[in-house]
Amino acid sequence: MSQDLDQLAASFGDNESSVDLSDTLPEAWLALLLFFALGLTVFYQFITRYVFNDSAAWTEEVARYLLIGTVFTGAVIGVSKNNHIQVDFFYRFMPHGLARGLSLCIDLLRIGFLASASVLTGMLMQKMGSYQMTVVDLPMNLVYGVVLLAFVLMTLRSVGVFTRHWRQGHSVLERPANL
Numbered sequence: 001m002s003q004d005l006d007q008l009a010a011s012f013g014d015n016e017s018s019v020d021l022s023d024t025l026p027e028a029w030l031a032l033l034l035f036f037a038l039g040l041t042v043f044y045q046f047i048t049r050y051v052f053n054d055s056a057a058w059t060e061e062v063a064r065y066l067l068i069g070t071v072f073t074g075a076v077i078g079v080s081k082n083n084h085i086q087v088d089f090f091y092r093f094m095p096h097g098l099a100r101g102l103s104l105c106i107d108l109l110r111i112g113f114l115a116s117a118s119v120l121t122g123m124l125m126q127k128m129g130s131y132q133m134t135v136v137d138l139p140m141n142l143v144y145g146v147v148l149l150a151f152v153l154m155t156l157r158s159v160g161v162f163t164r165h166w167r168q169g170h171s172v173l174e175r176p177a178n179l
Contacts, residue, residue, distance in 0.1 A: 038066035072150035080157040
């Protein structure tokens, strides 16, 4: 009985091991900051609407833009960890050379897509010029700047993923159980 309680306590983190955050990506800290700001904004909106019965108009717009920033920053984390949705079923039945070539081609296509999205977002920002947000008197290019930064970081992280796959000789598509 005592052993079971010890195992249960250990499963709830009752051990005194320290948490190591040294490998946390800078993008993860930015995503956490944006998510925390989003949570505070929504909480403020809730309080003003349901407690004081006088909703703050700016909170919905700011929350929407913070959510956009959180999602795109989280996508950078997904690219750097190579955790995006992928179908590896057919790779199990392909010859090794074909699977390797197709995997590298997909990595290169991802780099090309994200680089193109970066360029297109930059072009959109130029066309937007001094367009302002609806309720808050700030330029819309702040929001698009976060999206542009995320696309550029995703492109750079994709290059890193491609380099890692090239050096190790396989990707998660080719060997899903090993990674």
